[in-house]
Amino acid sequence: MQVLKFGGSSVASAANINRVLALVEAAARQQPTVVVVSALGGVTDALISAGRRAAAADAGYREQLQELEQRHLDVVRELLPITGQSAVLSFVKSYCNELERLCDGVFALGELSARTLDRLVSYGELLSSQVVAAGLGARGTAHQWLDSRQLLRTDARYGHATVDFATTNAQIQAAVNGAETALYVAPGFVAAAPDGTTTTLGRGGSDYTAAIFAGALGVSQLQIWTDVSGMMTADPRLVRAARPISHISYQEAMELSHFGAKVLYPPTIQPVMHRGISLWIKNTFAPEDAGTLIEVAPPANHAMVRGISSIGPVALLRLEGNGMVGIPGFSRRLFAALAQEQINVILITQSSSEHSISVAVRATDAQQARQAADAEFAAEISAGRLDPLYCEEELAIVALVGEQMKNHPGISGRLFGALGQNGVNIRAIAQGSSEKNISTVIRQQDVRKAINVLHETFFEATTRQVNVVVTGVGNVGRKLLEQLARQQPWLREKLRLNLRVVGLATSRQFVLDEEGIDLADWQTALAAGPPLSLKALTEQLLALNLRNTVFVDVTASAEVAQVYAELLARSVAVVACNKVAASSDYQNYARLKSLAQEFNTQFLFETNVGAGLPVIGTLGDLLRSGDEVQRMEAVLSGTLNFVFNNYDGSRPFAEVVRQAQAEGYTEPDPRLDLTGVDVARKILILAREAGYALEMSDIHNEAFLPTSCLEGDVPAFYEQLAVHEPHFRALYDAAAANGEKLRFVASFGAGQARVGLQALPPTHDLYSLQGKDNAVLFYTNRYVEQPLVIKGAGAGAEVTASGVFADVLRAVQS
Numbered sequence: 001m002q003v004l005k006f007g008g009s010s011v012a013s014a015a016n017i018n019r020v021l022a023l024v025e026a027a028a029r030q031q032p033t034v035v036v037v038s039a040l041g042g043v044t045d046a047l048i049s050a051g052r053r054a055a056a057a058d059a060g061y062r063e064q065l066q067e068l069e070q071r072h073l074d075v076v077r078e079l080l081p082i083t084g085q086s087a088v089l090s091f092v093k094s095y096c097n098e099l100e101r102l103c104d105g106v107f108a109l110g111e112l113s114a115r116t117l118d119r120l121v122s123y124g125e126l127l128s129s130q131v132v133a134a135g136l137g138a139r140g141t142a143h144q145w146l147d148s149r150q151l152l153r154t155d156a157r158y159g160h161a162t163v164d165f166a167t168t169n170a171q172i173q174a175a176v177n178g179a180e181t182a183l184y185v186a187p188g189f190v191a192a193a194p195d196g197t198t199t200t201l202g203r204g205g206s207d208y209t210a211a212i213f214a215g216a217l218g219v220s221q222l223q224i225w226t227d228v229s230g231m232m233t234a235d236p237r238l239v240r241a242a243r244p245i246s247h248i249s250y251q252e253a254m255e256l257s258h259f260g261a262k263v264l265y266p267p268t269i270q271p272v273m274h275r276g277i278s279l280w281i282k283n284t285f286a287p288e289d290a291g292t293l294i295e296v297a298p299p300a301n302h303a304m305v306r307g308i309s310s311i312g313p314v315a316l317l318r319l320e321g322n323g324m325v326g327i328p329g330f331s332r333r334l335f336a337a338l339a340q341e342q343i344n345v346i347l348i349t350q351s352s353s354e355h356s357i358s359v360a361v362r363a364t365d366a367q368q369a370r371q372a373a374d375a376e377f378a379a380e381i382s383a384g385r386l387d388p389l390y391c392e393e394e395l396a397i398v399a400l401v402g403e404q405m406k407n408h409p410g411i412s413g414r415l416f417g418a419l420g421q422n423g424v425n426i427r428a429i430a431q432g433s434s435e436k437n438i439s440t441v442i443r444q445q446d447v448r449k450a451i452n453v454l455h456e457t458f459f460e461a462t463t464r465q466v467n468v469v470v471t472g473v474g475n476v477g478r479k480l481l482e483q484l485a486r487q488q489p490w491l492r493e494k495l496r497l498n499l500r501v502v503g504l505a506t507s508r509q510f511v512l513d514e515e516g517i518d519l520a521d522w523q524t525a526l527a528a529g530p531p532l533s534l535k536a537l538t539e540q541l542l543a544l545n546l547r548n549t550v551f552v553d554v555t556a557s558a559e560v561a562q563v564y565a566e567l568l569a570r571s572v573a574v575v576a577c578n579k580v581a582a583s584s585d586y587q588n589y590a591r592l593k594s595l596a597q598e599f600n601t602q603f604l605f606e607t608n609v610g611a612g613l614p615v616i617g618t619l620g621d622l623l624r625s626g627d628e629v630q631r632m633e634a635v636l637s638g639t640l641n642f643v644f645n646n647y648d649g650s651r652p653f654a655e656v657v658r659q660a661q662a663e664g665y666t667e668p669d670p671r672l673d674l675t676g677v678d679v680a681r682k683i684l685i686l687a688r689e690a691g692y693a694l695e696m697s698d699i700h701n702e703a704f705l706p707t708s709c710l711e712g713d714v715p716a717f718y719e720q721l722a723v724h725e726p727h728f729r730a731l732y733d734a735a736a737a738n739g740e741k742l743r744f745v746a747s748f749g750a751g752q753a754r755v756g757l758q759a760l761p762p763t764h765d766l767y768s769l770q771g772k773d774n775a776v777l778f779y780t781n782r783y784v785e786q787p788l789v790i791k792g793a794g795a796g797a798e799v800t801a802s803g804v805f806a807d808v809l810r811a812v813q814s
């Protein structure tokens with residue numbers, strides 16, 4: 001024997017009912033079957049609404065009832081052959097006439113009692129089950145329609161009656177076991193009080209009916225057929241990667257159902273759970289899908305977390321004050337006051353200091369709850385021993401559920417880590433000692449991000465989504481996009497990162513697309529974007545609230561550097577190729593670093609010094625391992641090294657500088673390189689990273705450029721370089737005469753930093769640098785005589801982009 005229950009969506013139309021009939025017939029061929037049917041989708045709500053309108057003297061209920069009648073008649077006409085329709089059509093009409101008389105009475109009296117409402121709504125299931133039974137009859141399938149009102153005995157608490165199981169079980173057993181038929185159809189939801197008046201079973205009523213039949217008959221299995229393929233690991237409307245749960249325990253299923261996985265209503269499954277009957281959730285519209293099998297003891301697997309649930313909006317109420325500490329009875333009074341108002345408490349938390357108790361309630365109950373608590377504690381509040389109830393709204397609860405979480409350390413750590421790294425602040429936490437459920441209260445607007453992050457953390461061993469915004473798609477930015485596009489498959493396969501570019505900006509336009517921009521044709525997406533507004537870009541990016549987000553600045557813009565703080569404070573990682581922020585005033589530099597720390601994110605700028613060379617990272621490693629920098633000596637300008645390696649007077653100095661710019665080594669404004677400002681910024685950043693609070697004004701810069709070179713714009717600068725060709729030639733000749741090379745050297749020691757042009761002899765460590773190379777010499781407590789040397793290409797789009805890329809990966813993998 002088995003029981004199958006079909007929900008409202010499964011019987012919402014003739015086409016759907018035909019599916020149901022085929023499934024029922026297939027099931028009944030296997031073993032005797034009881035089919036429990038809900039009302040056609042939407043009918044119960046329509047009946048309640050009609051009743052309420054009638055009670056409110058709104059004659060519109062008649063039209064509503066006519067629509068309901070028409071809907072059922074249409075279903076019958078479509079479902080049954082013409083020859084078999086008339087009896088069923090007149091039956092539907094007679095039920096609908098009864099309904100109309102009932103509502104007319106309600107209209108006349110202006111009153112809708114719970115008893116009348118039960119009677120009214122019972123027609124939904126009575127009609128649907130008769131229609132399904134007629135459908136089976138029309139297909140020649142033998143069956144018997146059972147009137148659940150004659151089998152399910154309840155008390156007279158109309159609306160949510162309590163079942164008298166002794167009588168009910170006996171009546172069901174007599175009706176089913178005594179008959180010869182192998183297939184029964186019964187209306188769900190409806191029952192009867194001892195005096196025979198119709199009652200209903202409350203929320204989840206048809207599931208409950210099915211479970212009562214299953215329990216009474218001791219069946220092997222109860223199947224609940226619905227419109228989803230079972231319980232999912234998370235709400236599929238919020239998490240695309242959510243997947244069905246194949247096996248789950250009753251305990252877990254109930255935890256998930258409590259928290260929004262609306263497939264089941266826990267109280268309804270008690271009759272089967274207590275008898276160890278398995279419950280199979282199946283999809284009427286995809287019967288081939290495995291569905292979810294709920295059992296007392298499902299097979300063990302490696303999943304500690306079975307599902308993630310969410311419920312919202314909720315409000316968090318906090319009762320707080322010194323007057324509570326050590327005095328029994330406060331929580332009892334709070335809960336009694338809420339219970340008095342029929343307010344359901346969803347989550348409770350109290351710290352061990354006993355200084356406050358927080359409870360979460362549905363947002364719609366918040367104000368009533370606040371008033372009830374304030375009234376209850378009015379005396380303590382006016383005496384200053386308690387604060388008025390504090391109510392925080394627009395919150396939600398996200399919970400991890402899984403029986404195997406018990407005794408497995410580290411799960412809450414991963415939960416908090418994953419949320420923290422994504423800027424999701426946890427307002428309250430609850431975990432019972434059964435360890436089946438860890439609940440967090442978070443902002444409603446963070447729910448999508450939080451569930452996705454947790455789903456990735458606990459279910460998707462395969463990939464993690466990373467969302468990158470690239471601001472500045474010039475020389476370096478374009479190369480970065482090329483590298484990202486080329487590397488995407490590798491990142492997915494090897495690092496399990498689904499790295500998507502969700503935003504792009506230039507000084508003219510920007511585009512944001514949470515679905516990810518096609519890197520094969522990003523120019524088209526960008527061209528279609530609105531004019532650049534950094535405010536709009538940041539606001540829209542923050543509003544998207546995507547997980548694992550990295551903002552990459554590949555501009556040289558001071559305005560772009562100003563948005564970092566807002567982003568970091570929302571846990572968006574910032575990767576800056578732009579040197580403006582790290583070389584701005586010390587206070588800003590330090591604030592950005594501490595914001596990153598405070599909001600559990602990253603502010604990385606490795607390419608600020610030495611482009612793709614691992615300079616800042618190496619310095620950090622030295623310091624973190626306890627070393628101390630004594631001195632640094634470095635060539636930090638790719639441009640200047642290129643220029644002095646290539647200038648020998650045979651070509652004009654200006655032409656060599658132009659070549660450096662054309663090859664992509666200079667700053668967007670090459671005067672920054674030639675004046676030594678770019679190098680000064682770099683040594684400043686290194687000194688700061690080494691622990692010294694220097695300002696740009698502390699860097700002594702021995703500029704070699706004649707001042708007239710800086711008096712106009714960039715074309716004027718090049719003109720002046722040509723005018724001063726003899727000056728550059730003289731510098732070169734003087735060095736060459738001594739067998740020396742010109743190097744623009746940055747040095748730091750004893751808290752002092754300086755940059756300037758030097759003629760270095762062949763014996764000097766920085767003499768033999770090729771092309772656009774940079775070199776950094778670290779003299780530390782451990783590297784005393786021979787410095788730690790980092791050397792290599794110090795400029796160029798390709799190497800710089802690769803350094804930015806590495807920072808992006810560091811930001812999301814840290």
Ligand SMILES: NC(=O)C1=CN([C@@H]2O[C@H](COP(=O)(O)OP(=O)(O)OC[C@H]3O[C@@H](n4cnc5c(N)ncnc54)[C@H](O)[C@@H]3O)[C@@H](O)[C@H]2O)C=CC1
Pocket residue numbers: 471472473474475476477505506507508532554555556557559560577578579607608611638664665666667668794795796797800
């Ligand atoms: N070229 C190199 O070897 C290295 C460059 N860098 C840094 O990389 C950055 C970019 O350099 P390039 O790509 O050569 O510059 P670029 O001039 O070729 O590109 C700059 C990009 O930034 C955009 N941009 C400018 N102002 C903007 C604003 N306010 N909002 C949005 N976008 C804006 C421009 O439209 C352009 O797309 C600079 O900060 C530079 O210091 C760092 C290390 C090495």
Ligand SMILES: N[C@@H](CC=O)C(=O)O
Pocket residue numbers: 607608609610611636637638639640665666667673678794795796
């Ligand atoms: N313009 C810079 C590029 C890297 O920061 C340089 O020439 O070194």
